[in-house]
Structures are given as structure tokens and as C-alpha cells.
Ligand code: 16G
């Protein structure tokens with residue numbers, strides 16, 4: 055193979071421009087777009103190695119999600135459509151940071167260490183969001199793929215979850231779905247329509263939703279759904295500014311709405327009207343509305359998780375099948391949601407560290423694993439055992455007719471879900487399906503439990519890594535004594551809870567607090583932040 059090309063391309067077209075090291079973090083590499091050319095090239099190289107090593111198709115997604123328009127980033131997708139395995143994140147960091155003249159040897163070392171057969175022909179799928187920097191960065195990835203004689207396949211502008219879907223389809227000979235945009239729309243929309251039937255509205259549920267596309271790829275792609283859904287679900291699109299207008303994620307989108315707890319700009323405020331916002335690569339979604347007094351109400355990832363888990367529990371019991379259902383959250387989940395799930399829904403809850411890969415991994419331990427981060431990223435996974443049992447039940451005569459129908463319904467529901475990763479649009483269709491089935495408006499959904507007031511603060515410190523945690527980030531291990539101080543503060547507040555953790559994406563420490571009133575929770579957060587300085 056063409057190791058020589060690796061260095062030649064690097065030197066001539068993609069020289070390393072940044073001196074300091076950059077790290078493959080929770081969401082891949084992410085920084086100013088102008089610093090990413092050589093990183094993209096090198097990730098093209100790495101994708102080919104990974105692909106030959108796994109003997110499967112690898113995806114490369116170019117996006118910086120909810121970050122400002124001038125940023126960009128890249129993450130690799132493994133053959134099952136999941137995020138690249140953690141052990142290779144270190145390799146990614148290494149490949150990204152060596153000097154140009156060390157690159158060839160670094161690649162050779164990986165080939166040797168992992169015993170990679172460099173004669174295997176591999177395909178690398180490449181996708182990108184709407185950022186103006188994305189096309190040229192995609193070209194750099196392609197150069198990397200070509201330098202090691204891989205075959206790049208460019209999917210153009212797509213959402214992150216579409217990319218995960220394509221990779222999974224391609225690696226499973228289209229068993230999961232057809233690996234094209236059309237295949238993706240057809241799979242989701244036909245399952246959705248099947249579940250909705252010809253009664254578009256039901257009791258308090260009305261089939262109209264205002265949709266904030268964050269001026270990104272989520273706005274572009276929702277149009278394909280609007281066309282196909284027609285009157286069945288009326289999605290009214292806002293925030294669809296053109297590429298390069300600088301408006302991506304600006305004062306709108308899921309991250310803005312969730313972190314600012316504010317109604318986005320660009321969406322009209324209609325009292326009690328259900329609205330949803332997606333983020334810049336459409337892998338996160340939150341719901342919200344303004345009431346008749348113009349008060350803002352947010353229904354975040356915890357709300358979606360509880361809605362989905364409660365509905366799945368219902369259907370599973372209707373099938374009479376023995377399938378274990380579990381829910382996965384992080385420390386950021388509102389305490390009231392955790393109580394509601396355990397006490398009212400009686401669904402077991404697991405808590406894991408922040409980051410989609412941890413949630414996803416844990417969810418796979420259940421027959422049906424629901425996971426959501428409070429920020430709106432999440433999905434549901436189904437084990438092979440669950441699918442086999444359901445398929446049997448739906449066609450066999452072992453069950454009663456109603457049980458059989460429930461099994462068919464659950465199978466259709468699986469098809470509106472993107473099991474590979476959180477998918478804002480698939481999650482939207484799932485939530486709409488459940489609200490429709492229950493005959494609920496957004497207020498009915500909100501009334502299931504009351505969120506505890508909560509507060510998130512950022513603290514800038516010299517070195518965020520002096521803080522280490524255990525127990526899914528709920529307890530500090532170092533610095534010595536900090537956890538005891540937090541415990542002493544928390545004790546003073548009714549329903550108090552607080553934790554601190556170093557961010558995986560910014561050079562800061564995050565402080566989370568909740569308590570029974572807003573005043574108390576703000577006070578607790580401020581006091582804990584004081585201890586961190
Ligand atoms: C990344 C994660 C997200 C997590 C966030 C936390 C993925 C795809 N994304 O964006 O799940 O909530 O990091 O950021 O894993 P933080 O470590 O800065 O709090």
C-alpha cells in the first residue's frame with residue numbers, strides 16, 4: 055500500500071497547523087473550523103485503518119453540533135452504527151497530534167500493532183452538516199481515505215443520525231433499512247403512518263407542531279418528512295436560514311432552549327402550542343410551550359424518557375411477553391423524573407457517566423433499553439431476543455389476538471426509532487406517536503410529575519482535571535475533602551442534590567444543583583461553586 059503518499063499528502067496539502075495537542079473527546083474532535091484541515095485528513099487515514107481492522111464500513115461525520123457556525127468537528131462511526139469504540143479514541147488523538155514527518159511511521163505502527171491487513175478494499179462513508187467550512191473539510195477527509203487506497207463515498211449534507219443509520223444499513227446488507235436518504239424517510243414515515251392510522255387526532259392530541267430547525271441540517275431534512283407526512287402530521291417549520299448566514303444555532307435550537315430555558319427566536323409564540331427544537335446536527339430534541347400568561351414550559355430529555363418508558367411498559371404488558379425494560383440516565387436527570395420512573399412506573403433506572411456512548415452501552419444490557427440525556431439526546435435499543443420474540447408473537451398463533459396486535463404495534467414502533475443513536479426527527483415522530491396514542495396534549499404530558507428546580511453553573515479553574523469523580527460522576531474523589539463539603543451543604547436543603555464534574559468538551563468544571571425551591575437551588579449551586587474555586 056501507499057505509505058509514501060501519506061506523508062506527501064500531509065506535507066503538500068494538509069500540513070499540521072496547530073502546535074498544541076487536541077483531544078478526541080466525548081464528541082470526537084471539535085474546535086475552530088480553520089484549525090481542522092489536517093485533523094480531517096488524518097481522520098480519513100484512521101477511518102481506513104479502522105475499517106480494515108473491523109472488516110466493515112466506517113462512517114465519518116463532519117459536524118460541530120450545537121456549537122457556533124465558525125466551529126466544526128469530526129467523529130467516526132463504527133460498523134454497527136455506534137460511536138467509535140473507546141480504545142481507538144486514544145489512537146485518534148495520537149494520529150491527530152504527531153508531527154507531519156512522524157505520521158507515516160505512526161500509521162505503520164498501528165498497522166503492525168493491530169495486525170491490519172492493508173490489502174482489504176474498504177468503503178468509508180462521509181457526511182457533513184450545513185456549516186460553510188464542511189465541504190472543504192470533507193475534501194480533506196477524502197484525501198486521507200485515498201492516501202491509504204480506501205474508497206470514499208460522499209453522502210453530502212445529512213444529519214448525524216442519518217449517517218449512523220447509513221453505516222448500519224450498509225454493514226447489515228440493508229437488513230436494518232435501505233442505505234439511502236430515501237430508504238431512511240420511507241422506513242420512518244411508513245411506520246409512523248401505520249401507527250397513526252386514519253384518525254389523525256385523538257382526544258386532547260392535535261396533530262400540529264411548531265418546529266425550530268436551528269437554521270441547520272434539521273431544517274433542510276424535515277422538509278422531506280413534511281412532503282411525505284402531509285396532513286397526517288402538520289409540522290410547521292421555522293428557522294431555516296440559508297447556509298453561511300451565521301444563524302446556525304444562534305438564539306435558537308435545542309441547546310439554546312435547554313440551557314437558557316428560553317423560547318427560541320424565530321418561532322411565533324402561540325399559547326399552549328406544542329413546539330420542538332432540534333440542534334445543529336439533529337441528534338437532540340426538546341419540546342416546550344408558552345402558556346396563556348406567556349410563561350415558558352420546557353419538556354426535556356428526562357420528560358421524553360419517562361413518556362417513552364411508560365408507553366413501552368404498557369405495550370410490553372399488552373403483549374404478555376417477558377421482556378425486561380430499563381431506563382438509563384445521567385446524574386443530570388432531574389430527581390423528580392428518577393422518582394417518577396422508579397416509584398410510579400416501576401421501571402428500573404441505571405445511572406451512568408455523561409456521554410452518549412456510556413448511555414448507549416448500558417441500554418444494550420436490557421431487552422428494551424431507553425436512554426436519554428436531559429439535554430435531549432437519546433433513543434431506545436431493542437435486543438435480538440426482544441425482536442425475535444416479537445416477530446414470533448406477531449405472526450404465530452401462540453398468543454391471543456390482542457396480544458398479537460400489541461406485538462405488531464411494538465414492531466412498528468421499533469421502525470420509527472433510530473436505534474443506532476439519538477435522532478431528533480425519529481424521536482419527534484416517536485413522541486408524536488405516543489401523545490396521539492394516549493390522547494394527550496403537551497400539558498397532559500407535563501402533568502405526570504413536577505420537575506425539581508435545578509441550576510447548572512460553569513466554574514473556570516486552573517486545571518479542571520484536579521476534579522475526579524466516581525459513582526457515575528455523582529461523587530468527587532479528588533480534591534480531598536470536597537465531597538464532604540458538598541454533602542454538608544446539600545444536607546441543609548430540602549430535596550437538595552448537587553455534584554461537580556470536569557467538562558469533557560470545555561476547559562471548565564460544571565456544577566449541578568437541585569432543591570425544592572428555585573431560591574434554594576440557586577443558593578446551593580452558588581455555595582457548591584464557591585467550594586470548587
Ligand atoms: C458531548 C456529548 C453529550 C454530552 C456533552 C457533555 C456525545 C455525542 N455528546 O456533547 O452527550 O452531554 O458532551 O458535555 O456524546 P460536557 O462534558 O462539556 O458537560
Ligand code: ZN
Pocket residue numbers: 119120333334335336337338
Ligand atoms: Zn448534536
